[in-house]
Amino acid sequence: MDVEDTKYNNTKELILDAAEALLQDRGFNAFSYHHIAQQLGVKNAAIHYHFTSKTDLGTTLIRRFRQRFRDYTRTLERENAGPVSKLECYFAIPASYLQNGRKICPLGVLEAEFNAIPEPMQLESRLLDKEMRDWLAGVLDDGRSQGVFNFEGSIVDKTLVVVAALQGVLQIARVAGPQIFSVTVRQIKRELGVLEKAV
């Protein structure tokens, strides 16, 4: 049993994977232990062995999102990625959500259900939001300093618009179709002054 076995192929991780997909597909209050159990071919009680409560499961899920984002940005740092490259990687996250079954941003789900989720999950949501938005603000700041971005307004203001627009458009894509996503990303890039080609 090497290190890999503790990371993958164990039920706990599979439960989290299933729960994550269900969260981004239906929302926290619209999936149950039974959904997960059925998907993994186990029984209800097996999930409870790994996560004593649904609150526990939900909180762990958000912590995993946070850790994943940290790992992702650290990798970009190690590769000495520039602001433009970092921005592309940031856009790649919602893009993969959309492709992988029209999922939406986890934070969008949690915020939409915010007043109907357990407090520990609310706290974790706040942290996830802060970490992601702070990171993007840094990228925009660097890009502007280096002259590869060109946009109006303060860093904070601009970061908010970008984050909110991406979160929103993933949701709208469910009623308006997936093609609106790339359209929106194109417009966001335009307004960041990073257009590769002229319009």
Next chain:
Amino acid sequence: MDVEDTKYNNTKELILDAAEALLQDRGFNAFSYHHIAQQLGVKNAAIHYHFTSKTDLGTTLIRRFRQRFRDYTRTLERENAGPVSKLECYFAIPASYLQNGRKICPLGVLEAEFNAIPEPMQLESRLLDKEMRDWLAGVLDDGRSQGVFNFEGSIVDKTLVVVAALQGVLQIARVAGPQIFSVTVRQIKRELGVLEKAV
């Protein structure tokens, strides 16, 4: 019993009001007939008399949003409101949601829970989205033609970014605080070229 009585002060309308608040506060799957009944001081079955199913209630709710928006825009038309004025009125909608208990856009809620709401509600959601976005696109088009707006990109692209950003920021306000709303609106205006004062 005059006309007013049929519009207000009847239980059916009060149920819709309560359901609407609950929808924008907790989401469709996180409120029940009991919540509404309790709030109105009636019993569960009374709600069922007016709305046979929760699907019925939800669908009626979205139809009411659609009707309200239609009425609102018609009023603006009757008043010969210009594009700038119309835009301000459009921003006033999410602003009132935020003020009135940190509610979020109904469409945002419905889209977040999209795969967990009844099909009739999904259909109504599509219509509401199309109607609102088409209207705003018209406003942006007029404003640009008249030279009171000044922005990059196509009307469709720009409309999407504005709508998505507003929808997103209301959600983010729940974890980041209400003050981020006006910040975002300010940035959106900046990028529409309608800033009243210099930054």
Next chain:
DNA sequence: GTCTATAACGTGATAGAC
């Protein structure tokens, strides 16, 4: 139009065998 009563079901959760 609203009530009481109740049905039928899904849910989160626990106890105890294997």
Next chain:
DNA sequence: GTCTATCACGTTATAGAC
């Protein structure tokens, strides 16, 4: 670590009295 069995509860919904 997973199972069966079971509990307590909330939910949508219906029947029938008032």
